Amino acid sequence: MQQMITLITNSISKDLPATLEKSLKKEISSLGPVIARAITPIIEKCSASAVADSIQKVVGDRVVNQLDKSVSAKLEATVARQIQMQFHTSVKQTLQDALRASLEAFLVPAFEQSCKTMFEQVDSAFQKGMSEHTVAIQQQVEATHTPLAQTLKDTISSASSITQNLTAELLDGHRKLLALLASGNAKAHSTNVLQPNNVPVTGPPEVEAPLDPMKELGRLISERKFDEAFTMALQRSDVSIVSWLCSQVDLRALCSMVPVPLNQGVLLALLQQLAVDIATDTPRKIQWMTDVAMAINPTDPVIAMHVKPIFEQVYNALLHLRSLPTTSPSDSTSIRLFMHVINSVLLSYK
Missing domain, CATH: 1.20.5 (Single alpha-helices involved in coiled-coils or other helix-helix interfaces)
Structure with missing residues (x-):
């Protein structure tokens, strides 16, 4: 054992x-591989957790702070853009609609009523002021124009009287000139053409006026018998016929011819006849009278004694016409120039 x-x-x-x-x-x-297979997941998990904890502990504070700042800035910008976009798309339209509705409901009616009241007050004040101003102006005009109207009325009456007197004087002088030239003048032709119908003369019998003086005057003009034509027109003592005859010929050309185809008695009588109604068709008559006056020889023995009184009568008629308020500036200028022509003729007469 x-x-x-x-x-x-x-x-x-x-x-x-x-x-x-x-x-x-x-x-x-x-057992090694078995243990390795069993332990590896545990170790990996523990290691990952430990590493993560370590990294988070070491880097966590800095990374979190930086990330927080970066994310916060970007987030704020993104949020601001999104808010702005949303405001523009939704809030803005909503606010506009609300504001418009508020204005239309409260402010616009109140403003319209205020403006209406204000304009009514302004219109009332304007109408009242205009009425008062109109009444004042009417009173002032009546107070001012009453004596002025009376003065103008007196002036017109005086001018009419002067015109009638001048016309009568010119007609009387015209008749006297025709009668004087018709009687006792050695020049039978001049005497014959200037005498009035009611003055008997010796010499060739007076040619009776045709029924149609315009036709007869036209015939004489076509035959270039200007002296006979103007004598016939002057004998009728009708300014309209004399004016018509002047318009049918180139009076300036006739008066510029040497010798003048119109005798001095006809020229002086023509000047006097045109002055009788110088207020009618003034520009043309002033031109005709200027041409005639330039052709008159004041020393001619047939008309010498009549030149000065007739020219003075014409001068007074022009002076009166120029003083009238109805005379235009252009006519006034032509009258002034013609008055200088008359003055020059009168000076040469002296």
């Missing part, structure tokens, strides 16, 4: 460790 125990003890102390070591090595070599 003791021997078996000794054998077992020896076997255990010698063989068992070697055998156990071989068995353990064998088992350990087979």
Whole structure:
């Protein structure tokens, strides 16, 4: 028994460790992969968690701060843009609609009523002021124009009287000139053409006026019998016929001819006849009278004694016409120039 125990003890102390070591090595070599497969996920998880904790602890504060700043700036800009876009698209339209509705409901009616009241007050004040101003102006005009109207009336009456007197004087002078030239003048032709119908003369009988003086005067003009034509027209003492005859000929050309185809008595009578109604068709008559006056020879013995009184009568008629308010500036200028012509003729007469 003791021997078996000794054998077992020896076997255990010698063989068992070697055998156990071989068995353990064998088992350990087979357990390594199993343990590795079992432990690896745990280690990875623990390692990841530990690494994450470490990284978060080390980097966390800085990263979080930087990320917070960056995200906050970008978020603020993005939010601002989004708010602005949303305001423009929705809030702005809403505000405009609300503002428009408010203005239309409250402000516009109040403004219209205020403007209406204001314009009514302005119109009332304007109408009242205009009425008062009109009444004042009418009173002032009546107070001012009443004596003026009376003065103008008196002036017109005086002018009419002067015109009638001048016309009468010119007609009387015209008749006297025709009668004087018709009687006692040695020049039978001049005497014959200037005498009035009611003055008997010696010499060739007076030609009776035709029924149509215009036709007869036209015939004489076509035959270039200008002296006879103007004598016939002057004998009728009709200014309209004399004016018509002057318009049918170039009076300036006739008066510029040498010798003048009209005798001095006809020229002086023509000047006087045109002055009788100088207020009618003034520009043309002034031109005709200027041409005639330039052709008159004041020293001619047939008309010498009649030149000055007739020219003075014509001058007074022109002076009166020029003083009338109805005379235009252009006519006034022509009259002034013709008055200079008359003055020059009168000076040469002296």
